[in-house]
Amino acid sequence: MNFEHVGKIIDRYQEKRTALISILHDIQDRFNFLPEEALRKVASRLRMDLNDIYGVATFYKSFSLIPKGKHSITLCLGTACHVRGGPKILRELTKELKIEPGQTTADKQFSLNVVNCLGVCAIGPVIFVDGKFYGEMNPIKTKRIIEKINKNKKRNEVKS
């Protein structure tokens, strides 16, 4: 991992402590998670205690201290999605992927996240897979989405 970029991110925010959350967002966008090495660099450049940085990194749900999988699946469990069967989708996802929310599959293919609202309430239950929203989900549609990603993966492997 190349941590030079972390320095550039901190430069962009002029070493401002108040920009900590934005800095962490940018680091996560770059590395897909918050590597310890990067957080140490942030601590020393912002002249902050590493503890405080970990405090912020673990308080806010958007941040992850462990590497995320290649495909990110985010399930919305806001009220509207909940009453329209969101928990059934969660059961299907955990069964298919064999991981709990917040975890990544052993082959580093999938990360599963649950959020409290994605703000697409009118078409719930909603899942957000690799940057795309899927509305009016049900267990069988969920299963098919995962199958499709796996199939594409296999096809790509054969091709290469």
Add this chain to the structure above:
Amino acid sequence: MRKIKSVSDLERWRQDIISKQKENGVVISVCGGTGCHAYGCKKVRDQFAKTLRKSGNGQKIRLKFTGCRGFCERGPIVTIQPQGIFYQRVQEKDIPLILSETIEQGKLLEHLLYEDSTTKRKVTSEKEVPFYKAQQRLVLGNNGLIEPTKIEDYIGIGGYQALSKALFNMKPEQIIDEIKASGLRGRGGAGFPTGRKWENCQKAPGDIKYIICNCDEGDPGAYMDRSLLEGNPHSVLEGMIIGAFVIRGSHGYIYVRNEYPLACKNAETAIKQARKSGLLGKNILGSGFSFDAEITKGGGAFVCGESTALIASIEGRIGEPRSKQVHTVTQGLWGKPTNLNNVETWANVPLIINKGSKWFSSIGTEKSKGTKIFSLVGKVKNTGLVEVPMGITLKKIIFDIGGGQQDGKRIKAVQTGGPSGGCIPASLFDLPVDFDSLTQVGSMMGSGGMIVMDEGTCMVDVAKYFVHFLEEESCGKCLPCREGLKRMREILDSITEGRENEEILSLLEELAEVVADTSLCGLGKTAPNPVLSALRYFRPEFEAHIHQKKCPAAVCMPLIQYSISEEVCTGCGACAKVCPTQAIKGEKKQSHHILSEICSKCGSCKDVCKANAVMVQ
């Protein structure tokens, strides 16, 4: 983009934009809201652009990619002006037809028109769609007229006119009086009078003051702030600049949830455009007043919707609320006087300045003025964003606009106010909706989530859901909220698993009262509302879980079992096809059965069974 240095510059720009717009014969608007995105509106837009480019029609036809139109459930939505045609569920393959039939020959495409479910009649224009008929879209309506990333569109519909009026024709005190007289109350939830907040902040001593726009919108089930900031960011920004002029604020922050990337992007673009054209930054419109703004991203914490926690988050700290003995209008961001309002509140400000407080206060009820945007979602036929005058009844919103029940199940309640609110039973649907009436029945306005629940929704499960949510989102600073909610959740868990007795309900109520009385911030103080309101109106459901060990709505998994009626089953096999665990066995045209040991109780079979043979007990 022009640099605007005076009011007359702005007016000239507007006139130029309007005369340019007149050159367009036809305007095709594709809704680009997040709901429509899920249905593939981007492909629809791209296809339009491609086809128009090829046919060389691009000059006479203007293609707009607008913000959210509200009727998300029927997306992607396309409207055609000046004919006023409203097409819904538009797909890529429809585009050549729309262009050749509708645009060129003026023929309507039947399959894209909305069908009124009561009259079974196809309707042509937006105004005739029942979903829109009873609405008064003062704030949200402009979303459909403009492209959010084009400042020219906003200027063209009279944008920044309120700002120039405020800067040159009004004194800060006059603006405060106008906002006070309008009766505008904070749209974020608590409903504090906006004018009074501004006045307190204006009077607070200090040279440096800040403006904050709260777009944290953590309430699950509410997304009007998202749609406003995505669809009409300049209206929010204009409100903020006027607010800053009143309190003499030098800098503003728009705090946006991390889950809303498009809102961040569009607001960022709006800020850049406003800065470039002289509407933001130094010496705005040549008035001598300077103000700038920027975006700050949240980190996914519900508690950060609370003003002091939000401020802590902007300062780069953990989002823990503090005691409000000293209000944020006196000591807010970095200890300086700070005026914080919600997205929808800010978007109402230009309207009031333009049209006057008298006009604004003529809409609504005695103590709640203007309109309110609600996200009408859950178990109702027409889901989406609705903007209605305060004082409209719940019945009108749910049945006239929402079209009533979704799939044959009777509607029994509506949840308002998010995790701080409560469930209102159908028997109270004649209630006029305003800040005070909702509080009286044990719920609250909140930011405007309206989640409809039917017989298939278990109220104990909903109460449990909210307590789970709040337990997770509690920042952990004070004990009653942190530990009290945990214990309440444990109790609700065991009720839904059929492991409790009668006495537990009084303990639950007592706990709820302690949490409400002794928590520090709004999150804890209002946390028991969902439980208390469910107990108040739906106690028999709790009792059924406790005494009969049954879940009447067939939701709580440990208490239910799926089976197929041998007599009713036609053997069509639809259930076996959708079963994700292959738990349904049976020969074709023979009665099927469910293997209970591998059944995941997902209910997919029940959803597809046309013969109604799947039973839940």
